Amino acid sequence: MDAVRALLGPKHVLISGIMQYSMLWGIMIGFTITAAISTATMKRSTCFHEKGPSAKCGVSGISYMLAFGALEILLSQFPNLEKVTFLSVIATLTSLAYALIALCLSIAKFSIQHEAKGTIMVAMAGEGLATSTKFWRVFQALGNIAFSYTYSMLLLEIQDTLKSPPAENKAMKRVTLYAIGGTALFYTSLGCMGYAAFGADAPGNYLTGFYKPLWLVDIANLAVIIHLIVGYQVFAQTIFAINEKSLATRWQAPGSFFNKIYTVRFQCIQNYSFQLTPSRILLRTGFVVLTTLVAMLFPFFNAILGLLGSISFWPLTVYFPLNMYMVQAKIKRGNSKWIMFQVLSLLCLVVSLVSAVGSVADILEHLKHAQLFHIDL
Numbered sequence: 001m002d003a004v005r006a007l008l009g010p011k012h013v014l015i016s017g018i019m020q021y022s023m024l025w026g027i028m029i030g031f032t033i034t035a036a037i038s039t040a041t042m043k044r045s046t047c048f049h050e051k052g053p054s055a056k057c058g059v060s061g062i063s064y065m066l067a068f069g070a071l072e073i074l075l076s077q078f079p080n081l082e083k084v085t086f087l088s089v090i091a092t093l094t095s096l097a098y099a100l101i102a103l104c105l106s107i108a109k110f111s112i113q114h115e116a117k118g119t120i121m122v123a124m125a126g127e128g129l130a131t132s133t134k135f136w137r138v139f140q141a142l143g144n145i146a147f148s149y150t151y152s153m154l155l156l157e158i159q160d161t162l163k164s165p166p167a168e169n170k171a172m173k174r175v176t177l178y179a180i181g182g183t184a185l186f187y188t189s190l191g192c193m194g195y196a197a198f199g200a201d202a203p204g205n206y207l208t209g210f211y212k213p214l215w216l217v218d219i220a221n222l223a224v225i226i227h228l229i230v231g232y233q234v235f236a237q238t239i240f241a242i243n244e245k246s247l248a249t250r251w252q253a254p255g256s257f258f259n260k261i262y263t264v265r266f267q268c269i270q271n272y273s274f275q276l277t278p279s280r281i282l283l284r285t286g287f288v289v290l291t292t293l294v295a296m297l298f299p300f301f302n303a304i305l306g307l308l309g310s311i312s313f314w315p316l317t318v319y320f321p322l323n324m325y326m327v328q329a330k331i332k333r334g335n336s337k338w339i340m341f342q343v344l345s346l347l348c349l350v351v352s353l354v355s356a357v358g359s360v361a362d363i364l365e366h367l368k369h370a371q372l373f374h375i376d377l
Contacts, residue, residue: 003156007324019315020153021242024235025291026308031235032295033304034205035068035228036061038221041208045218048211062296068229069292075233076240076284085161087230094227098207099186101220105210106193117199129200139358142351147309148187149180152316157238240284247279298363307363310355318348 004016040061075087110116155172162168194202203209207224210217298304322341325331331338 003324004320007327008320012320015315016320019312021239023150023153023308023312023316024239026304026312027235028232028239028291029295029298030304030308031228031232032065032068032072032292033298035225036064036295037205037208038224038228039064039068041205042218042221045211045214045221065292065296069288071229072232072236072288072292073285075229076236076288077280078233078237088234091227091231091234094223094230096186098220098223098227099190101216101223102206102210103186103190103193105216105220106190106197109197109210110193113197116196117201119199134200136358136361139354140362141355141358143307143310143313143355143359145187145309146313146317146351146355149183150309150313150317151179152321153312154235154238236284236288239287240280243283243287244279247283304359304363307356307359310352310359313355314345314349314352318345 001013001017001020005013078087155176159168159172162171164171190206194206198209201209207217207220210220322345326338326341331341
């Protein structure tokens with residue numbers, strides 16, 4: 001928001017702020033849903049392994065959402081983004097672990113079948129589905145892809161925690177190149193192999209499609225759960241910071257109970273101390289509880305992610321960064337680079353719009369069969 005204010009002026013700040021923090025909150029909701037599904041998948045896999053593939057192993061994910069929310073309430077008491085660096089490292093390692101396992105399982109499944117189940121002809125894929133439904137799902141998939149690659153809402157917040165030398169912007173450019181390169185390698189490989197292995201029946205939460213070998217699938221699901229538990233805080237801390245900064249300007253009385261600092265010391269951990277304030281405990285706890293409740297109301301994993309990705313992709317990843325760059329680089333209207341950027345922006349806007357339509361259509365379809373506070377596998 002500060003960068004938008006500095007380069008584009010105050011009239012763009014409100015829109016960018018709403019989009020940025022809506023996306024961050026949406027990711028927290030998606031993490032809560034996914035953690036419940038992954039935990040329930042582990043329990044269901046164990047059930048199938050013990051009772052056989054024909055056994056009835058229905059599992060409810062609501063209790064796991066509540067447990068996930070309770071754990072996040074504890075982790076949310078970390079003061080700020082700089083204090084959760086080790087959580088970010090854990091999230092990175094676990095994401096590499098489950099992506100690699102999923103890729104290996106896909107290759108193994110495809111090699112056993114000796115043929116690809118997927119087809120590039122969309123209208124031919126998915127027996128028994130209406131053609132319109134197939135195209136809605138293609139549009140929704142575009143939103144999922146946009147969601148997967150988007151981290152513009154966190155880029156500057158993370159850059160702000162870096163120390164120089166080297167210069168923060170140079171370090172961030174290098175990290176961005178490595179991150180996007182690695183992400184593209186894994187996502188493209190996994191997307192292609194997963195579609196070859198499952199075709200149109202590929203599950204939204206990919207690991208739910210595997211049950212053997214049980215130990216390896218459970219390790220992958222456990223890596224997902226750990227990734228979501230610790231990654232949740234990377235997004236949450238940014239929201240906490242802006243809310244607490246806003247509240248601090250309203251209630252500035254240093255002696256008030258709401259802002260009083262309490263220090264908890266842990267003598268057994270090298271005299272480690274932890275500072276708490278009633279405002280942090282109450283506000284962060286309330287926000288995590290609200291996030292968990294919303295996740296319980298809307299447990300439509302892929303549709304929710306697709307909608308979030310489609311809504312935020314164009315403004316946060318394309319429109320604001322391109323316009324900020326053009327102002328900073330003093331690119332004049334009408335020259336070749338300006339025209340190229342406008343064409344790129346228009347194409348990305350079309351992607352956002354069609355993926356939003358597909359995601360809304362899928363959400364409406366899910367609502368026909370949905371029950372409040374009920375998620376079954």
